[in-house]
Amino acid sequence: MIPEAFNFTVNQIFELREEHVLGNITYTRVALFIVSLIVAFIVAKIVAIYLRKKFGHRMKKDQLKFFIRIVQVLIFVIAIGIAVPSFLDVSFTFMLIGIVGILVVIAVSSQKVISNFVSGVALHQERVISAGDFVEIGGVSGxxxxxxxxxxxxxxxxxxxxxxPNDQVYGTQVSNYYANAARRYEYTLGIRYEDDTDRAIRLLRAHLEQFPFALKNPPPDIFVSDIDSNSVIIKARVWFPSEWANTRDDISLRTGILPGMKKVLEDSGIELPYAQQVIHFAREPFSIRVEGRDEGSGTDPGRK
Structure with missing residues (x-):
């Protein structure tokens, strides 16, 4: 009794395997297609783990994530390319022609999307910018x-x-304020004509060298840059770590340094001049001729 039931069940299974679900597609082909996708998913996960261990210390987090995603997409494309011909019972050449046709249609109808995708790959390859960088892209900065x-x-x-959009980032001028390890800032102050410029430069240099985040190498560069109508202009060029400089905007950074430079000079008797003009009048004699009418004589004599 049991062998007969077993044989009946096995026969049902084989008949089910050969039963057509849709057209020439059988349950066997459906099962193989699903198994192929599952295997591709597992392989993609294993490859992702391997790539993280292999390149985790060489690539930045966002670049590694983008690279792993591209590899996983390629694995799924290869798996589908292998499974689909047997699933649909078509030749590989015929399927390849169909895929090329579909890609051409997509390329024509979605040029902007493809351009953004290719630009994103190029940005990761060239490593112009990365997550955490302070940049200026066209009119956008942040x-x-x-x-x-x-x-x-x-x-x-x-x-x-x-x-x-990535194609806009790749096709326009990009300023990366974080790419270099250090970044230079410039500060300008004016002092009076009668003040000692050498002494003012020494005071500013000593103040900037004690500033916590100012780099020692290269040292601050302080010099007289100009002489205008009201003051002697002193310019200071100071280098700061790019990572620290990007944690706050330029206004806050200058606000923390310029008041200290001003206070150092004023405490030492060196003042910042006010805008003023001196006007000299020439002391030359002059006369005014006033003309009137003499009522008694009926004439118009001139008077000085």
Whole structure:
């Protein structure tokens, strides 16, 4: 009794395997297709773990994430390319022609999307900007939050998030204030003509060398840059770490240093001049001729 039931069940299974679900597609082909996708998913996860261990210390987090995503997409494309011909019972050449045709249609109808995708790959390859960098892209300036497949997200100093298409980032001028380890700032002060410029430079140099975040190498560069109508202009060039400089905007940074430079000079008797003009009048004699009428004589004599 049991062998007969077993044989009946096995026969049902084989009949089910050969039963057509849709057209020439059988349950066996459906099962193989699903298994292929599951295997591709597992392989993609294993490859992602390997890439994180292999390149985690060589690449930045957002660049590594983008690279892993591209590899995983390629793994799924290869798995589908292998599974689909047997699933649909078509030749590989015929399927390849179909894929090329679909890609051509997508390329023609979605040029902007493809351009953004290619630009995103180029940005990751060239490493022009990365997450955390303070950049200026066209008229947008702020901190890069991340580079996605099709766009770059920038957070401005006002806390506004702006999405910039990758093709615009790649095709325009980009200023990266974080790419270099250090960044130079310039400060300008004016002193009176009668003040000692050498003494003022020594006082400012000593103050800036004691500033916590000012770099010792290269040292601050302080010199007389100009002499205008009201004052002698002293310019100071100071280098700061880029990472520290980007944690606050330029106004806050200058606000912390300029008042200290002003106080050092004033405490030493060196004052910042007011804008003023001296006007000299020439002391030359002059006369005014006033003409009137003499009522008694009926004439108009001139009087001085």
């Amino acid at each position: 901190t890069v939050e991340g580079i996605k497949l099709f766009s770059t997200l920038v957070r401005t100093t006002s806390g506004v998030f702006i999405r910039v």
